[in-house]
Amino acid sequence: MTDVATSIAARGRPRDPSIESRVFDAAMAQYAEAGWSGFNFESVARKACVGKASLYRRWPTRGELLRHTLQARWLTVSSIDTGNIRGDLEELARMIARTLTGPYSEAHARISLDSARHPEMLDFLRPYSDDTIRHGRAIVRRAIARGEITPATNPGLMMDMVVGAVTNHIRTTPARLRGVMMAKMQDFVSELVEAVLHGVRATDMTENDKKDRGVSA
Incomplete structure (x- = not known):
């Protein structure tokens, strides 16, 4: 040979x-x-x-x-980095919407149920869950570093606002209205992100007002 x-x-x-x-x-x-x-x-x-x-x-x-x-087919939050907070939050919201309405949407409910019934699942899913949370909060921390939002912004709370709102919107929409919901999803995403960012700016203004008036938080 x-x-x-x-x-x-x-x-x-x-x-x-x-x-x-x-x-x-x-x-x-x-x-x-x-x-x-x-x-x-x-x-x-x-x-x-x-x-x-x-x-x-x-x-x-x-x-x-x-x-x-x-990690390969569900929420790939690590791939989100548009260069600005509005773009990142909108892409995150769209990703959540695609995941919860796509061909594997039933996996969302199954993960919650199976984790409760089979605690051993938490051991091997924790690295994925921790990475997803870390990358999500990194979106907010990058925005803080760029000076787009106040340093007092809570990364976890901002993620909960976006993810929770999209999830609730999809889960509470009747099946007969799903088509309309999806057709208007981009409008919903834009309005949601604007509301979240407006809330952050309002909080920043409130804190600045307190400082100007010499009032402790």
């Missing part, structure tokens, strides 16, 4: 770069449909049309597979 042939044989089959993408799509669909109790390597492999061995080589447990799937 030649040196080249020996090298090729040692390496084995080339790694298929499309496998992870197919697996993430299949895993997201499987979890949205069946929840944690129906989430396993066999069902995901069947949906992705890959062998189970391909999954085991990449993810040692189904918990690791679900965590990496959420």
Whole structure:
């Protein structure tokens, strides 16, 4: 056997770069449909049309597979950085809306229910959850550093206002009005972000007024 042939044989089959993408799509669909109790390597492999061995080589447990799937296909807040706070908050709101109305929307409710029923899920989902929160709050901290909003702004509260408002808007809209809601989503997002930023500016003005009048907060 030649040196080249020996090298090729040692390496084995080339790694298929499309496998992870197919697996993430299949895993997201499987979890949205069946929840944690129906989430396993066999069902995901069947949906992705890959062998189970391909999954085991990449993810040692189904918990690791679900965590990496959420990082790739759920809320990718780390990708948001438009250069200004208004653009960032609007993109965050649109991302939440797409996630809660997209093909995997049922995963949102399943994560909440499954985490309560299966506490062990919290252990492997915590890194994903912590990263999402950290990147969300980083949006606000970047805006503070740029001088766009007051340093007194609470990053967690601002994130709760945006995420909570979009989530509530979608969850409380009747099914018969979903089409209208989605058609007007950009208007809702723009008005929401304006209201949030107006509130921050109003708070800043109030604090400045107190300082001007010599009144302690």
